[in-house]
Amino acid sequence: MNEAFHVTDPRALKAVAHPLRVRLLGTLRLDGPATATELAAKFGESSGSTSYHLRQLAKYGFVEEDAEQRDRRERRWRAVHAYTSWSNTELSGTPEGREAVAFMRRRQLEVLRATVEAFDRDPESWGAAWVEAAGMSDDVVRLTPASAEALYGRVSALLREFEERDKDAPDAERVSVFVSAHPVRGYVG
Template identity: 70%
Template sequence: MSEPSGIFHVKDPQALKAVAHPLRVRLLGALRVDGPATATELAARFGESSGSTSYHLRQLARYGFVEEVPERRDARERRWRPVHKYTSWSELELSGSPEGREAAGFLRDRQIEVLVQDRERFERERESWGPAWSDAAGMSDDAARLTPASVSLLYERFRAMIRELEAADAGGADVERVSLHLAAFPARGYAR
């Protein structure tokens, strides 16, 4: 079975709105992190009906986020997989319509929710991770005077460094899935 390819750059506000639905964001995230699944498996995981997850998976497929796995264990099974590993969008491209601004805003809010959930989960489970992970995990913040071009370069290098380190660590005995977040927002009038 093939792995999902790179980045899906969304330009259509309708497509971004389609993926911005709360359950669809969770379904797509689960498929990207845990691999292919059926609507029934996802329904059990998220406490939804299989009819609901099936409908939302079809909507994600309609806009190119997921696809059916062609290989089936039996004639009735419909397994779904992500088409792309990541979703991106341009705030500038989508800011031309209220629908685009709303969908982009929802997805930014969802990214912050995921960050908070990841931190809270780690705090609850800290003792089970051991000293090396307790020391390595955490958050950092900084402030710098940068141009928009430099911020874009920062994101590009951040992604490249993640892929480089992921390749170097592949197969390591202590490799774990790590949730990484990078945010950059210009700010005026506040002291750091």
């Protein structure tokens, strides 16, 4: 799987900024290749619906047929990239692009909320070390836009470094990491 897909076409971001498509893509990224039928069962959809949405994702380069098919009679799909990125400025030049960018931001918040709630439902099943390690923090600092962008780059590089370091560790788990940097004027909350 390639590392990143940098979207420059607002139509491509709008294509993935569909409630079912973004969930299909996320599942293929996290759980690996699947058929439209398997994904339909997971999300309570018809296989016709998931098949249609997978073809739309393929049209814009987000997914492709899995080259390592287990059975020629089934069509397995896989994510092409580990994550999607875009330039807010570049894509916000049209109403369609602004709408897609706003949807994707809201979707990221929904995933964050769902991730925290899933952990909070049963933290003991993870063990004491994960209960201690899991969490969130917030801070407010004065940064320039250039420093905020540099922060993202350094955090991303640090994540790849830690991932490589822990790749064979027996206690390693998938960890959702969210980084958010938005300017604020006064208290927001």
